[in-house]
Amino acid sequence: DVKVTQSSRYLVKRTGEKVFLECVQDMDHENMFWYRQDPGLGLRLIYFSYDVKMKEKGDIPEGYSVSREKKERFSLILESASTNQTSMYLCASSWGVGSPLHFGNGTRLTVT
Amino acid sequence: TQLLEQSPQFLSIQEGENLTVYCNSSSVFSSLQWYRQEPGEGPVLLVTVVTGGEVKKLKRLTFQFGDARKDSSLHITAAQPGDTGLYLCAEPNNNAGNMLTFGGGTRLMVKP
Numbered sequence: 123d124v125k126v127t128q129s130s131r132y133l134v135k136r137t138g139e140k141v142f143l144e145c146v147q148d149m150d151h152e153n154m155f156w157y158r159q160d161p162g163l164g165l166r167l168i169y170f171s172y173d174v175k176m177k178e179k180g181d182i183p184e185g186y187s188v189s190r191e192k193k194e195r196f197s198l199i200l201e202s203a204s205t206n207q208t209s210m211y212l213c214a215s216s217w218g219v220g221s222p223l224h225f226g227n228g229t230r231l232t233v234t
Numbered sequence: 235t236q237l238l239e240q241s242p243q244f245l246s247i248q249e250g251e252n253l254t255v256y257c258n259s260s261s262v263f264s265s266l267q268w269y270r271q272e273p274g275e276g277p278v279l280l281v282t283v284v285t286g287g288e289v290k291k292l293k294r295l296t297f298q299f300g301d302a303r304k305d306s307s308l309h310i311t312a313a314q315p316g317d318t319g320l321y322l323c324a325e326p327n328n329n330a331g332n333m334l335t336f337g338g339g340t341r342l343m344v345k346p
Contacts, residue, residue: 126276153332164338165277165322172332180333212276220326222267223334225276 125149128213128226135233141200143229145213152218154196156180156188159210159228171196203233238323238337246343247313254309255340257323263303264326267334271320280308313344 129144147154155170157180167180169188177188185207189197196215200207210230214223237260247253257266265284269277281290283299283306290297294317296309310317320339327333 155333157336162338165336167333170333178333214276216332219332220265222279222282223269223277223324225278227274227276 126213126215126224126226128211128229130229131227133229133231135200135203135231137204137233139200139203139233141203141231141233143198143200143211143213143231145196145198145226146194147196147215147224148194149215149217149224150193151215151224152193153216154190155214155216155223156186156196156198157212157214158182159212165212168198203231205233207231208233238325238335240321240323240337240340242340243338244341244343246345249314249344249346250312251344252309252311253313253342254307255321255342257306257308257337259304259325261304263299263306266299266303266306267324268297268306268308269322269324271322271339273319277320277322310342313342315344315346318342318344 126147135141156168157165159165166182171177171190187199210228212228213226216223239258241256267282268280271277281297286303287301288299294311298307320341322339324334324336
């Protein structure tokens with residue numbers, strides 16, 4: 123089975139801090155994704171990557187950046203955390219076009 | 235912009251009841267994926283439907299894809315507490331098939 127591992131289940135950070143969320147997948151998938159999930163808003167795509175060092179903006183990239191230096195690892199960076207970035211963050215990977223996503227268990231980030 | 239609408243948003247039923255949830259699009263689906271997300275976990279793929287009129291069964295779950303491929307339904311027979319979760323539909327993005335657009339989900343609670 124594909125395993126997508128997110129480094130933290132819960133994080134509490136202060137406004138203005140730089141925050142790193144890490145994600146690792148073990149199935150050599152080409153594509154990796156970062157979503158945030160908020161009540162009433164569903165899953166919204168922040169960024170995705172289709173290859174090492176390649177990235178594309180999703181629907182809500184403002185305030186975020188990403189890094190993919192190795193195929194198995196995709197990092198989400200909050201340059202200066204704000205309270206409106208308090209959310210559940212989900213990482214996912216997939217094999218190719220139209221193929222299903224394999225999700226991690228999420229990181230619940232609280233920014234105070 | 236693709237829009238996926240799921241209904242109902244919330245559903246609370248007693249164990250043993252039947253239920254149907256719906257997913258509708260503003261455009262024709264190329265294919266559609268259904269996921270279930272249990273509390274504290276990431277979404278997990280249940281099924282992918284591709285052909286108009288297609289019906290797929292997964293134990294007590296029956297998935298139907300509309301003939302015109304603009305709608306889909308998920309029917310659960312004799313619901314159990316283990317079916318509790320958030321049910322999400324998703325379709326490949328028209329412009330970038332690597333990406334999925336998710337509906338807002340149906341949150342199901344099955345009471346014993």
